[in-house]
Amino acid sequence: MSQSTVANRYAQAMYELALSKNLLAEVGADLREIKTVVATNKEFMALLTAPKISTDRKKELIAQILTGAQPIVVNMIQFLIEKKRLSELTAVADQYQALSAAAQGTADAKVYSTRELTDGERAEISAAFGKLVGKGQLNITNIIDASLIGGVRVQIGNYIFDSTVASKLEDLKRVLVG
Secondary structure, three states: OOOOHHHHHHHHHHHHHHHHOOOHHHHHHHHHHHHHHHHHOHHHHHHHHOOOOOHHHHHHHHHHHOOOOOHHHHHHHHHHHHOOOHHHHHHHHHHHHHHHHHHHOEEEEEEEEOOOOOHHHHHHHHHHHHHHOOOOEEEEEEEEOHHHOOOEEEEEOOEEEEOOHHHHHHHHHHHHHO
């Protein structure tokens, strides 16, 4: 979660605008997609931060690239470009997701497992762990980690619930070895 005051303010403004237009989910989906692109495609950010390209041209490129995105998202990215704060993009997206999730009674969760979870398992984990943190539903991101041997590790914000075989073996080792 970002501690940037700028990111928090931009995310709050975008959240309020999306809420007033009843587009919380759509804007959230667009921001998740943009975060994925930024994380996986370094050339994209290099292009948008290149000093040889004018600010107006960068804004035009964003408008062309994000034709299917919500105008709120496109305008926010263009605003970040104009104010030379594009480095705050992922922090704004993270903060927006947190505001949106809190309003909808949901939370983001990372579930580490040795294999891909089925839809039924996702629903069970969402219901069980959602109650523990006071949320109605969890948005689960499944991360495959073979080193766990078995079981799952669930991370929701600062909470970590670890019932993996690897952690139980480590606990047993500490008890036996001292």
